[in-house]
Amino acid sequence: MTAHATPAAEESSERLCGLLAEFADAPALVEAARTVREAGIRRFDSHSPFPVHGIDGAMGIRPTVLPWLVMGAGVAGAIVALVMQWWTNAVDYPLNISGKPLFSLPANIPVTFELIILFSALTAFFGVLALNGLPRFHDPLSQSERFRRATADRFFISIDARDAAFDATRLRGLLEGAGATAVETVYEAPTAAQIPPVIYLAGIVVVSLALIPPLWIAKDRRSTSDTPRMHPVRDMDDQPRFQPQADTPLFANGQTMRLPVPGTIASGDLRDDDHFFRGTEGEQFVTTLPPQVQPVTLAFVQRGRERYDVYCAPCHGLAGAGDGITSVRALARPDSPGWVPPLSLHSLGVREQPIGKIFNSITNGIRTMPAYNAQIPPQDRWAIVVYVLALQRSQNAVLDDLPPEEREKLELRDFRN
Numbered sequence: 001m002t003a004h005a006t007p008a009a010e011e012s013s014e015r016l017c018g019l020l021a022e023f024a025d026a027p028a029l030v031e032a033a034r035t036v037r038e039a040g041i042r043r044f045d046s047h048s049p050f051p052v053h054g055i056d057g058a059m060g061i062r063p064t065v066l067p068w069l070v071m072g073a074g075v076a077g078a079i080v081a082l083v084m085q086w087w088t089n090a091v092d093y094p095l096n097i098s099g100k101p102l103f104s105l106p107a108n109i110p111v112t113f114e115l116i117i118l119f120s121a122l123t124a125f126f127g128v129l130a131l132n133g134l135p136r137f138h139d140p141l142s143q144s145e146r147f148r149r150a151t152a153d154r155f156f157i158s159i160d161a162r163d164a165a166f167d168a169t170r171l172r173g174l175l176e177g178a179g180a181t182a183v184e185t186v187y188e189a190p191t192a193a194q195i196p197p198v199i200y201l202a203g204i205v206v207v208s209l210a211l212i213p214p215l216w217i218a219k220d221r222r223s224t225s226d227t228p229r230m231h232p233v234r235d236m237d238d239q240p241r242f243q244p245q246a247d248t249p250l251f252a253n254g255q256t257m258r259l260p261v262p263g264t265i266a267s268g269d270l271r272d273d274d275h276f277f278r279g280t281e282g283e284q285f286v287t288t289l290p291p292q293v294q295p296v297t298l299a300f301v302q303r304g305r306e307r308y309d310v311y312c313a314p315c316h317g318l319a320g321a322g323d324g325i326t327s328v329r330a331l332a333r334p335d336s337p338g339w340v341p342p343l344s345l346h347s348l349g350v351r352e353q354p355i356g357k358i359f360n361s362i363t364n365g366i367r368t369m370p371a372y373n374a375q376i377p378p379q380d381r382w383a384i385v386v387y388v389l390a391l392q393r394s395q396n397a398v399l400d401d402l403p404p405e406e407r408e409k410l411e412l413r414d415f416r417n
């Protein structure tokens with residue numbers, strides 16, 4: 001609290017901290033430091049307005065251990081980084097990414113480098129503080145009026161009263177003998193070194209704030225809500241926007257979703273080949289296959305059969321007789337009024353159709369039959385048409401379908417009885 005130049009205050013409750021000696025110049029300081037050291041004192045320090053050459057040697061200051069601490073921290077950082085990455089990536093949760101090795105040194109260098117730097121920097125920072133006994137709330141020397149000149153034009157040696165060889169009377173004589181212009185005894189009030197209450201308060205506030213994230217996480221981990229459990233950065237979730245199907249006052253028809261501009265065609269979607277895409281030529285249904293599917297190969301017919309069995313057979317039956325399983329089941333139910341049985345594809349009305357019309361029935365549906373253009377691409381629709389023709393031929397064969405020699409054999413037979 002207060003520093004006293006006279007021994008008069010020694011009876012008070014104040015604690016003896018040490019001696020403070022003032023010197024006029026740097027050489028005197030160096031000499032005095034050497035004298036104090038040679039007198040067996042170890043806990044002492046020198047204070048000067050600028051760095052003084054030779055003072056380290058005179059005081060017997062040894063090199064700091066800080067570099068070794070920093071190196072140890074760097075090595076520890078490297079080990080932590082490598083083990084952490086190896087454990088997470090190769091052991092605890094191995095993820096095969098493009099067949100790369102689960103652990104390889106080059107890929108793990110960046111994190112390793114960062115942890116080396118982080119650990120070393122923190123050790124250097126906190127190491128300097130710790131080795132210097134910082135932070136300190138109070139230094140008894142700062143109470144001395146005289147000591148203020150240590151940053152301007154005076155040189156000081158302070159001796160700590162806790163030194164084993166401390167003896168105020170002997171040291172005072174020693175310092176004065178070494179050329180001190182003044183020697184002070186430094187005292188400190190017992191309360192001076194106490195930590196100010198505001199620091200405790202700040203600590204409590206910081207610890208309370210630090211508890212919020214873990215408590216929040218603990219709460220969210222137990223949550224069963226179906227909204228995202230943790231959602232601190234809401235960004236685009238809260239931006240003003242229209243939901244699909246919602247209405248809006250912005251447009252005359254009140255719809256949020258806009259239709260494409262009339263006549264818009266998606267890239268590659270210009271279907272201007274009527275024969276291939278619609279089975280028409282002008283107003284007429286075509287009677288020939290489009291050039292894209294010609295000449296018809298066996299593989300194409302087989303493709304048509306396979307697609308027919310998938311898309312058509314459930315209603316029209318495997319042979320096209322209109323007896324598909326869906327229809328048979330529907331008709332068997334007493335409660336299916338209004339079920340329209342699918343046409344037999346062998347009925348005369350269908351057999352006489354131009355093939356473009358069959359294609360059109362598949363594409364756009366017809367009466368109660370749904371459209372299949374969304375499920376079946378045009379190429380496959382033509383394959384189905386070809387297979388329907390094959391089915392029709394199979395059920396309605398005529399003599400002309402046979403090779404001449406087979407036909408002759410049949411014509412010779414008498415069918416009348």
Ligand code: HEC
Pocket residue numbers: 308311312313314315316340341342343345350358361362366367368369370372384388
């Ligand atoms: C959901 C059942 C169902 C499926 C699947 C179905 N159809 Fe039909 N189809 C019908 C019905 C029902 C009719 C008769 C419609 C009517 O008369 O109202 C019909 C009629 C037809 C006709 C006759 C059209 C006309 O001009 O009278 C053809 C040809 C035809 N279907 C072909 C197909 C082909 C090829 C497929 C496969 C891509 C198919 N259908 C799939 C139910 C189906």
